[in-house]
Amino acid sequence: MDNHVYDLVGVGIGPFNLSLAALLEDIPEIDSVFFDQKPHFDWHPGMLIVGTRLQVPFMADLVTLADPTNKYSFLNYLAQKNRLYPFYFLQRLDIPRREYNDYCQWVENELDNCRFGHKVVDLEYLENEGHYVVSVQNMETEEIGQYQAKNLVLGTGSSPRLPKAFQGFSSENVFHTAEFLDRQDRCRQAKSVTVIGSGQSSAEAFRELLKERMEHPYKLTWITRSRSFFSMEESKLTVEQFSPDYVNYFYRFPQEKKDEIFASQDLLYKGISSHTITDIYNLLYENSVSNEDMNVDLQVLTEVHDIKEKGDTYEISCHQWEQNHDFTHESDVVIVGTGYHPNVPPFIKSLSSYIAWDDKGRYEVEPDYRLRMNIPNQIYVQSGISHSHGVGSTNLGLAVHRNKIIINHLLGEEKFPIYDKYVFQNFDAEKF
Numbered sequence: 001m002d003n004h005v006y007d008l009v010g011v012g013i014g015p016f017n018l019s020l021a022a023l024l025e026d027i028p029e030i031d032s033v034f035f036d037q038k039p040h041f042d043w044h045p046g047m048l049i050v051g052t053r054l055q056v057p058f059m060a061d062l063v064t065l066a067d068p069t070n071k072y073s074f075l076n077y078l079a080q081k082n083r084l085y086p087f088y089f090l091q092r093l094d095i096p097r098r099e100y101n102d103y104c105q106w107v108e109n110e111l112d113n114c115r116f117g118h119k120v121v122d123l124e125y126l127e128n129e130g131h132y133v134v135s136v137q138n139m140e141t142e143e144i145g146q147y148q149a150k151n152l153v154l155g156t157g158s159s160p161r162l163p164k165a166f167q168g169f170s171s172e173n174v175f176h177t178a179e180f181l182d183r184q185d186r187c188r189q190a191k192s193v194t195v196i197g198s199g200q201s202s203a204e205a206f207r208e209l210l211k212e213r214m215e216h217p218y219k220l221t222w223i224t225r226s227r228s229f230f231s232m233e234e235s236k237l238t239v240e241q242f243s244p245d246y247v248n249y250f251y252r253f254p255q256e257k258k259d260e261i262f263a264s265q266d267l268l269y270k271g272i273s274s275h276t277i278t279d280i281y282n283l284l285y286e287n288s289v290s291n292e293d294m295n296v297d298l299q300v301l302t303e304v305h306d307i308k309e310k311g312d313t314y315e316i317s318c319h320q321w322e323q324n325h326d327f328t329h330e331s332d333v334v335i336v337g338t339g340y341h342p343n344v345p346p347f348i349k350s351l352s353s354y355i356a357w358d359d360k361g362r363y364e365v366e367p368d369y370r371l372r373m374n375i376p377n378q379i380y381v382q383s384g385i386s387h388s389h390g391v392g393s394t395n396l397g398l399a400v401h402r403n404k405i406i407i408n409h410l411l412g413e414e415k416f417p418i419y420d421k422y423v424f425q426n427f428d429a430e431k432f
């Protein structure tokens with residue numbers, strides 16, 4: 001047991017907690033340490049496909065939207081790597097996803113309060129002492145150490161969602177898009193590859209497979225339950241819904257209404273970026289030159305409800321729901337793009353009696369990102385808050401604003417000014 005009592009212990013170091021760790025470096029009043037089970041920072045490594053871009057402007061880096069003068073800004077990263085001129089001539093706001101990862105790794109290497117290769121395995125609250133005890137396993141030695149903390153911040157992100165129908169098969173052949181790059185060689189050797197789902201990750205995997213078909217002529221199929229391979233709403237006025245103003249507006253609704261609103265916002269985050277669709281269309285066209293049977297199928301309106309092993313291949317049971325028509329399709333490799341779900345660590349349940357839960361078993365969250373609890377020591381949450389704070393909760397651009405609010409709350413003063421209005425439009429009729 002380390003006898004020191006930290007002001008803040010962070011669980012998980014994805015971009016959200018890394019941003020908090022970076023902002024805290026200039027705030028000596030808050031003594032913090034952050035843990036992550038991975039050996040080093042790595043942002044969705046299976047999807048760091050060459051040519052993929054960040055879906056937000058580079059200004060949504062780890063610090064700029066809180067403090068543009070912070071040394072951990074993306075522009076300072078470029079300056080330190082002597083890449084400012086190439087970036088200046090590039091004239092783009094949407095940086096490569098691989099570059100965002102490299103930038104975050106640069107920040108991580110500079111920070112003293114981040115410990116990688118350490119998994120948080122348990123939490124306990126000592127009522128008499130008024131602090132938490134965090135059990136942390138060193139992933140190399142397997143030893144468990146204990147750290148004391150007045151407050152916690154959970155930034156455990158999300159995990160790939162693999163529906164039951166796709167579980168229990170060889171992970172070489174049936175896998176989630178999150179593993180795409182690890183399994184790309186397997187795809188190259190397959191006679192047929194099928195991608196299921198029409199979100200951004202599925203589209204990026206399909207685009208990559210389509211690119212490589214000239215050299216690796218597998219049969220390629222893309223199936224979605226949706227009515228079309230639809231594009232995300234990305235217009236400037238629409239994306240103002242990823243603003244603090246919209247978070248505040250959304251937060252004030254009763255939970256039932258929030259669930260209803262959230263369920264109607266698919267177009268904001270579930271579709272495909274229009275530039276990815278354009279790339280795919282161009283590649284389809286290229287593939288079709290002097291090629292009567294392209295061996296590429298795109299099937300919409302079709303739900304996959306089961307797959308079965310059939311010798312060396314898989315039989316996929318499909319249902320065209322509008323025609324009520326069942327059919328099967330065979331494929332050697334099945335790539336499942338069924339999204340992610342919040343990774344709520346199981347040990348949070350050990351503090352269950354202190355936390356308020358809603359009738360769907362979700363924790364209740366205060367406007368300033370603290371769990372609603374009956375004890376004075378806070379648990380701030382960065383992940384699993386879409387139900388309380390809305391569609392922007394997983395957006396990189398809002399994470400920095402959230403960290404401003406968390407830091408202000410920890411300090412008990414407005415270190416970072418918070419304004420009532422940030423964007424042009426009003427959501428709230430009272431502000432009209």
Ligand SMILES: Cc1cc2nc3c(=O)[nH]c(=O)nc-3n(C[C@H](O)[C@H](O)[C@H](O)COP(=O)(O)OP(=O)(O)OC[C@H]3O[C@@H](n4cnc5c(N)ncnc54)[C@H](O)[C@@H]3O)c2cc1C
Binds near residue numbers: 044396
């Ligand atoms: C492929 C992909 C691309 C995306 N692109 C964008 C984009 O361009 N723009 C955008 O706004 N959003 C994007 N998102 C959404 C969002 O920004 C990311 O999911 C982002 O990574 C969320 O950050 P995070 O810090 O919550 O979690 P994560 O990045 O998921 O990190 C969580 C960390 O917690 C660690 N962890 C979990 N449990 C423990 C434990 N018990 N102990 C120690 N460590 C633990 C994990 O190892 C992990 O490193 C993307 C999402 C995906 C999947």
